[in-house]
Amino acid sequence: MRAFDYIRAGDRAQAVRDGAGPETRFIAGGTNLLDLMKLEVMAPERIVDITRLELGGIEETADGGLRIGALVTNSDLAADARVRRGWPVLSRALLAGASGQLRNKATTGGNLLQRTRCYYFYDRGEPCNKREPGSGCAAMGGMNRILAILGTSEQCIATHPSDMAVAMRALDARVEVEGQDGTREIALDDFYCSPGDTPHIETVLAPGELITAVILPAPAGGRQIYRKVRDRSSYAFALVSVAAVVEVENGKIAKAQLAFGGLGPMPWRDRAVEEALVGEAPSPALFDRAADILLTEAKGHGGNDFKIPLTRRTLAAVLSQATEAAA
Amino acid sequence: MQFELDVNGERHALDLDPRTSLLDALRDHLGLTGSKKGCDHGQCGACTVIVEGRRINSCLTLACMHEGDEITTVEGLGAPDDLSPLQRAFVEHDGYQCGYCTPGQICSATAMLGEIEKGWPSNVTEDLETQVEASIEEISERMSGNLCRCSCYPGIVDAIRQVAKEEARA
Numbered sequence: 001m002r003a004f005d006y007i008r009a010g011d012r013a014q015a016v017r018d019g020a021g022p023e024t025r026f027i028a029g030g031t032n033l034l035d036l037m038k039l040e041v042m043a044p045e046r047i048v049d050i051t052r053l054e055l056g057g058i059e060e061t062a063d064g065g066l067r068i069g070a071l072v073t074n075s076d077l078a079a080d081a082r083v084r085r086g087w088p089v090l091s092r093a094l095l096a097g098a099s100g101q102l103r104n105k106a107t108t109g110g111n112l113l114q115r116t117r118c119y120y121f122y123d124r125g126e127p128c129n130k131r132e133p134g135s136g137c138a139a140m141g142g143m144n145r146i147l148a149i150l151g152t153s154e155q156c157i158a159t160h161p162s163d164m165a166v167a168m169r170a171l172d173a174r175v176e177v178e179g180q181d182g183t184r185e186i187a188l189d190d191f192y193c194s195p196g197d198t199p200h201i202e203t204v205l206a207p208g209e210l211i212t213a214v215i216l217p218a219p220a221g222g223r224q225i226y227r228k229v230r231d232r233s234s235y236a237f238a239l240v241s242v243a244a245v246v247e248v249e250n251g252k253i254a255k256a257q258l259a260f261g262g263l264g265p266m267p268w269r270d271r272a273v274e275e276a277l278v279g280e281a282p283s284p285a286l287f288d289r290a291a292d293i294l295l296t297e298a299k300g301h302g303g304n305d306f307k308i309p310l311t312r313r314t315l316a317a318v319l320s321q322a323t324e325a326a327a
Numbered sequence: 328m329q330f331e332l333d334v335n336g337e338r339h340a341l342d343l344d345p346r347t348s349l350l351d352a353l354r355d356h357l358g359l360t361g362s363k364k365g366c367d368h369g370q371c372g373a374c375t376v377i378v379e380g381r382r383i384n385s386c387l388t389l390a391c392m393h394e395g396d397e398i399t400t401v402e403g404l405g406a407p408d409d410l411s412p413l414q415r416a417f418v419e420h421d422g423y424q425c426g427y428c429t430p431g432q433i434c435s436a437t438a439m440l441g442e443i444e445k446g447w448p449s450n451v452t453e454d455l456e457t458q459v460e461a462s463i464e465e466i467s468e469r470m471s472g473n474l475c476r477c478s479c480y481p482g483i484v485d486a487i488r489q490v491a492k493e494e495a496r497a
Contacts, residue, residue, distance in 0.1 A: 001346045003344070003346065004345065004346070005345075006328060006345035006389070006391060027389075027392070029388075030387060030388055030389065030392070031369055031384070031387045031388075034348070034387050034388065034389070035368050035369060035387060038367065038368065049392055051392060075381070075442075075447065078447070078448070079445070079446070079447040079448065081456075084448065084455040084456055085455075085456065088455050091448065091455055092450075092455075095448060095449055095450040095452075096450050098472075099369075099372065099471055099472025099473075100382060100435065100438075100439060100442065100469055100470075100471075100472050101369070101372060101375055101382050101383050101384045101435065101472045102369060102384065102387075102472065104381040104382060104383050105383050105384070105387065105388065234450065234467075234468050234471035235471040235472055
């Protein structure tokens with residue numbers, strides 16, 4: 001690990017001021033950042049410890065939603081009684097990720113900012129446009145079975161690894177951030193950047209901008225499912241995952257909010273898929289049509305071609321489970 | 328950088344490079360070599376310790392970030408002549424072969440049983456709103472962050488189940 005200056009932030013104003021400095025990173029849980037710093041994939045010159053800031057706690061908002069402090073751990077969020085009752089897809093997604101030890105450390109804000117697990121991003125002996133802009137992409141034509149099929153560019157086919165963020169995207173979450181110019185809220189829909197020619201830029205956060213909370217709107221109701229397909233049944237990243245909030249009324253789908261993990265450079269959501277489902281009676285043919293829309297632009301890169309049919313089947317399984325008559 | 332760590336009820340003054348992981352501080356600077364370095368990347372769980380009542384990977388956190396926290400290592404759970412319930416159960420059930428992962432397994436299981444007691448659900452919990460029990464399936468899922476290359480998992484699960492049953496009776 002390269003040497004760095006360690007700064008323990010005493011208040012938010014100091015954190016965003018120090019955080020805006022060059023080659024500076026915030027640290028909270030540190031489970032991903034320190035891993036990458038050990039490998040020198042990331043080598044900040046300064047790290048600003050935000051763990052002593054008042055950014056914890058889960059509060060109810062005026063409109064029946066939740067405001068989740070950025071430092072709330074994945075464990076605490078998954079176990080929160082309100083989340084389990086009103087936003088179960090979020091609990092399920094959190095519990096499907098990482099291990100007990102990691103969930104105890106990993107925070108809400110940090111989880112959103114996780115870096116990809118693309119092998120070539122981790123391997124400093126290989127070119128990677130995300131790690132070293134302009135160096136090339138070894139994943140293209142390399143080992144890419146875990147990588148993306150949607151929203152990629154010629155420069156990068158990395159996936160976003162989070163489970164939590166997939167559920168949050170299905171739930172229309174918003175991210176509250178604070179910078180030197182004040183605070184703002186960003187819809188999770190607008191939070192992540194497409195890789196394009198700049199895969200090293202992953203979010204719209206400005207230097208020094210600090211995630212302070214994630215806001216969930218009032219409970220979405222419906223049936224909530226998080227289904228994760230992975231190489232082993234615990235403690236593994238998603239090959240494909242689906243977060244679903246689906247409601248059926250009078251035999252027709254009245255609501256469908258769907259987000260996908262393991263497919264793209266960000267937790268993936270495609271409103272056209274949802275529009276095709278709403279107002280229709282659930283059927284295998286309908287689910288297949290939804291998958292056609294979702295996968296119109298899907299592109300395999302050899303090793304990950306299997307994700308295209310796997311996504312189709314996983315979506316059908318989730319929609320079938322979500323719409324079957326209550327037993 | 329100078330800071331203090333509270334480990335197993337004792338306060339220690341340290342002067343370390345901020346890069347020092349909590350694991351390295353415990354092993355190399357405080358002589359507490361029970362916590363083991365397996366992968367050093369949070370994948371194997373051999374370094375698991377309990378901080379503020381919660382199990383974490385001590386390899387993936389900086390020692391200097393834990394000033395003021397109550398840290399418990401396997402040395403703080405029991406001693407050869409005064410084993411903790413889980414330590415005794417691991418011996419009884421052959422919960423290890425080479426023993427390298429065992430301190431991490433025991434720290435992890437100690438805190439994990441507390442998580443079940445608090446009613447935390449897991450990925451295999453069917454109903455998110457009912458109290459869970461320490462079944463084989465629940466224990467296996469909740470202990471997935473602790474690898475055992477000797478594959479003593481049946482003994483590990485038996486040991487944990489026995490302690491969970493004893494605690495439920497107590």
